[in-house]
Amino acid sequence: MKLKLLVFGVGAGAAAIAGIAILGRDAGPSLPADARADSVFIDKTGHTMTLFSGGQTLRTYAVSLGRGGLKAKTREGDNRTPEGSYLIDARNPRSAFHLSLHISYPDARDTAAAVVRGEKPGDDIMIHGIRNGLGWLGIFHRWVDWTAGCVAVTDVEMEEVWRVVPDGTPVEIRR
Incomplete structure (x- = not known):
């Protein structure tokens, strides 16, 4: 009886792990090889990121954001995702998070607002895996x-x- 329970437990655990691996994969065809985005819109409330080309939607992705909540980033360490208009200004193929595109936060406005509050605005905001x-x-x-x-x-x-x-590429982040 104990052996049957052990075999059942091992089998159920293996099935659960296989299910997670299968369900955790992304579905859907890839964008064409020549596709190029000319803007990115991140909707914090909807938890989506949409890539556009010529005003047409290329693809929308569900996203995870900063664990600090939906309010705008105001200071270093608040764990919030910033809001505003930025650019993709660098990329890191050796990122600790499976590739990353750097967002140009903070801009001059973000930095000035943080200085007025006597805080650092933070930096190193990325789109990543x-x-x-x-x-x-x-x-x-x-x-x-x-x-x-x-x-x-x-x-x-x-x-x-x-x-x-x-x-x-311009990146717009809004709530």
Whole structure:
């Protein structure tokens, strides 16, 4: 009897892990090889990031945001995602979070507002994948806002975003 329970437990655990791996994968065809985004819109309330080209939607992704809540980022360490108009100004192929595109936060307005408050505005805001080694989480990472203020998608999605969003692309982040 104990052996049957052990075998059942091991089998159920293996099935659960396989289910997580399968369900955690992204579905849907990739964007065409020649697709290029000319703007990015991040809707914090809707937890979405939409890539546009010529005013037409290329793709919309569900995202995780900063664990500090939906209010705008105001200072270093608040774990919030900023709001405003920025640019993709750098990329990191060796990111700890499976590729990352740097968002040009803080801009002059963000910095000036933080100085008036006697605070640092923070920096290092990215669009990125899941922490390296945890990519198997796939879509499950979206169940909670977990970043330090960044915008996170799955690793498969990040590979697509990396490919179609060039440096210099405008990024609008709003609630």
